[in-house]
Amino acid sequence: MSDVLPxxxxxxxxxxxxxxxxxxxxxFLRHLLxxxxxxxxxxxxxxxxxxxxxxxxxxxxxxxxxxxSLRD
Numbered sequence: 601m602s603d604v605l606p607x608x609x610x611x612x613x614x615x616x617x618x619x620x621x622x623x624x625x626x627x628f629l630r631h632l633l634x635x636x637x638x639x640x641x642x643x644x645x646x647x648x649x650x651x652x653x654x655x656x657x658x659x660x661x662x663x664x665x666x667x668x669s670l671r672d
Contacts (some may be wrong), residue, residue, distance in 0.1 A: 607627070608665045613657075616650045632657065633664070 606615050613632075614645075621629055631641050638654035645652055 604631075607667055609660055610642065612652050612654060613660055616645065616652060619650065632660070 605613065609617065617625065617628070628645075631644070638657040641657055642652060642654050
């Protein structure tokens, strides 16, 4: 598993990533990059003291998709 979030995460997502352990990072990355609804991910992160907005997650995902389409 990578020690770096793919793409160019904003400061809020990067701070969450930096605060997580290896196993937590793996779970976070899986939810962040797959089909977990952004609002559900916000709720899960909030329960563990990590504040982020659903729009931040959606923007990050959109940027990743754009980067991928440029590579194709």
